[in-house]
Amino acid sequence: MTTHLCINGEAFARTQKIVDWIASRTGWPIVSDHDLIEAAGQRFNIPADRLERCMRASGGVLNRLTHGAERSVAYLKSVLADKLAQEPAVFHGFMGLLLPRQNSPVMTVLVTADTDFRLQRALHAAPMDKRQAKKMIARRDRTEFSSYRHVVDGQRFDAHTYDTVVPSDRMNAESAGRLILEQLVQFEMRAQTNTAGVLDDLKLASQVEVSLCERGYHVSATAEKGRVRLTVNQPVLFLNRLARKLERQVRRIEGVRQVETKPGPNFFQADVYRRCRFEVPAELAFRSFARCRQRLHDQAAEQFPELSPRQVRSEQRPAIQLL
Structure with missing residues (x-):
């Protein structure tokens, strides 16, 4: 490989x-970040500067409604998976x-x-x-x-x-x-x-993430030999109902044999109706x-x-x- x-x-x-x-x-x-953003913009017919703006505003209030950052990351993963096969x-x-x-x-x-x-x-x-x-x-x-x-989920360093x-x-x-x-x-x-088979798994996972993000689902995906594992990153009222919807959607993708859905680390909240998401201030996070x-x-x-x-x-x- x-x-x-x-x-x-x-x-x-x-x-x-x-x-x-x-x-x-x-x-x-040499493939720079800008090269990948340009390739993603051409493939998915989105201006490259808009993709970059969505990533820069990933922590904003507007992104919680549009999920533009999640879609941008899914597009970039798809392009990156294809680059790795070259x-x-x-x-x-x-x-x-x-x-x-x-x-x-x-x-x-x-x-x-x-x-x-x-x-x-x-x-x-x-x-x-x-x-x-x-x-x-x-x-x-x-x-x-x-x-x-x-x-990158705050794992820069x-x-x-x-x-x-x-x-x-x-x-x-x-x-x-x-x-x-x-x-x-x-x-x-x-x-x-x-x-x-790692490259095939990465391509399949990227296809699943793109398909779900375009339909408004904030879900991350991993794949292994046709078995897809979905992680729900936000709290929802009916997880089982959402899991059935996701499974029906993912099974339409070629190469998927099995689908498993599990809650992510941010899924469990004290109250699902509580829309305030308190995060570490940017200044404290930067110092850390x-x-x-x-x-x-x-x-x-x-x-x-x-x-x-x-x-x-x-x-x-x-x-x-x-x-």
Whole structure:
């Protein structure tokens, strides 16, 4: 089975240079989040900017009525499942995190760096003072976090989300790329032993989610050899009645042999009529994930020595990308 890379990195963490180095050595094409959004827009006849706006407004009140974010994610999963059936690729962004972690054909990588390193990269990238650079980094981090925290279920910096964490402030782009490729070889060996039929399962699950989302059902789906498991993510009055409706709809899809419906973690509420959904404020959530991000970096950085000043200067000579 073909394996792919998903590299997700912080701003000013040398992510683009690492992605370019891996692509130059492997010959794999680079697929960005924007490329997937454009492909989804063309397939489902929806403007790409509208898809992106729906994802950015995934936590708004309007989305609770229209479920535009859920439909956008279902469309993107469908496009991503088809991309995985093609030649190996390097997915640059967060879209690879949309796939389920179990038996995934995509190795996910987080490129991270400490604040001082990112600050120096920002100062070298554009003429600005240290205060402006700090504001720019904070603005980029908050924008990315607020845009996609609901799309990936708030697991942007969860340790279990990534197969490899690369501290880019402890190695240059070539060393980081070689480390990722070494980990990819081990990932491929594990994937070939326990992922038979995974691509077919992903395609079937994406077809089910698209079909149900277009009919207004907020349901996530997983598939295994024709057996589809549906998870109801919102509280409803009559779960059994909804399960029968979903089963009739899903059984119309080719390849479905069995349908199972279960409640999700947010299904049980104190009162099904209580429409207030109290969530963690965005500021507190951002601080929590920032601490988790720093913890992931510190754990990965313990395995590598610091870069020497000569290596740092050699990395800063060429033009530096903003990502």
